[in-house]
Amino acid sequence: MEQTFIMIKPDGVQRGLVGEIISRFEKKGFYLKGLKLINVERSFAEKHYADLSAKPFFNGLVEYIISGPVIAMVWQGKNVVITGRKIIGATNPAESAPGTIRGDFAIDIGRNVIHGSDSVESARKEIALWFPECPFNWQSCLHPWIYE
Numbered sequence: 001m002e003q004t005f006i007m008i009k010p011d012g013v014q015r016g017l018v019g020e021i022i023s024r025f026e027k028k029g030f031y032l033k034g035l036k037l038i039n040v041e042r043s044f045a046e047k048h049y050a051d052l053s054a055k056p057f058f059n060g061l062v063e064y065i066i067s068g069p070v071i072a073m074v075w076q077g078k079n080v081v082i083t084g085r086k087i088i089g090a091t092n093p094a095e096s097a098p099g100t101i102r103g104d105f106a107i108d109i110g111r112n113v114i115h116g117s118d119s120v121e122s123a124r125k126e127i128a129l130w131f132p133e134c135p136f137n138w139q140s141c142l143h144p145w146i147y148e
């Protein structure tokens with residue numbers, strides 16, 4: 001089944017939003033397949049955001065991501081990439097709808113609490129980068145209560 005890479009950024013960890021964010025993905029019905037609290041190095045953050053290296057905000061973005069521990073996660077479920085992006089909300093919290101994570105908990109685009117893969121292909125690359133040990137493979141007993 002489809003998997004996505006979700007990262008709670010340093011502001012989300014510092015602000016005590018970890019439980020709230022995990023809860024939203026769990027309650028939706030997605031399965032947690034990997035989780036770790038880590039401080040990433042500059043070169044690693046640059047690799048994760050390599051597609052944005054030409055953007056004027058790139059250095060600030062990298063400084064932000066390495067400013068404290070992050071929670072790296074793999075979530076699994078039907079359409080989890082696109083649905084995960086909907087749960088997260090628009091990139092700029094000024095445009096994220098209330099009820100989304102960024103809409104409820106963020107104000108500035110440069111402190112938008114959480115990252116989610118933007119396509120199945122990016123998810124595959126990001127999971128390989130962040131979880132070289134491979135996501136944990138367990139089966140939830142809830143499956144028949146969530147899927148028809």
Ligand code: GTP
Nearest residue numbers: 057060061090091109110111112114115116117118
């Ligand atoms: P991620 O899930 O973090 O990848 O966000 P996204 O996919 O919604 O947006 P994108 O990949 O385009 O940008 C990555 C991150 O860079 C955003 O989440 C913001 O933290 C930051 N960012 C994007 N655009 C801007 C900007 O115009 N200014 C600043 N300061 N940061 C930005």
Ligand code: MG
Nearest residue numbers: 115116117118
């Ligand atoms: Mg992105």
